[in-house]
Amino acid sequence: QVQLVESGVGVVQTGGSLRLSCGAPGSIFRVSTMGWYRQAPGNQRELVARISSRGSTVYADSVKGRFTISRDNAKNTMYLQMNSLKPEDTAVYYCNTFPWNLGSWGQGTQVTVSS
Numbered sequence: 001q002v003q004l005v006e007s008g009v010g011v012v013q014t015g016g017s018l019r020l021s022c023g024a025p026g027s028i029f030r031v032s033t034m035g036w037y038r039q040a041p042g043n044q045r046e047l048v049a050r051i052s053s054r055g056s057t058v059y060a061d062s063v064k065g066r067f068t069i070s071r072d073n074a075k076n077t078m079y080l081q082m083n084s085l086k087p088e089d090t091a092v093y094y095c096n097t098f099p100w101n102l103g104s105w106g107q108g109t110q111v112t113v114s115s
Contacts, residue, residue, distance in 0.1 A: 014115055035051070037094045
């Protein structure tokens with residue numbers, strides 16, 4: 001199993017921005033589609049965005065126009081730039097492969113958007 005590590009925990013006001021970073025092993029990173037996921041209390045874990053090894057992206061409807069997923073293959077790192085944050089974005093965010101079962105879950109990073 002591949003363990004992905006997230007960073008970028010933070011608290012931000014509504015309308016603010018935050019960037020999350022995730023490092024992954026080089027053995028899988030450059031050949032895998034990667035994704036950001038999130039889970040709010042009482043909710044199912046959901047895919048927020050994904051990016052292929054060549055840079056093609058797909059976003060959940062709830063974050064389109066506000067979030068941007070990117071990757072730096074040279075650094076084996078991917079990012080999630082979150083803008084215009086809403087309280088509904090409050091969740092634990094995770095990075096993993098897409099589909100998720102090709103990798104493994106870390107502890108995630110808490111993002112809290114205050115009113």
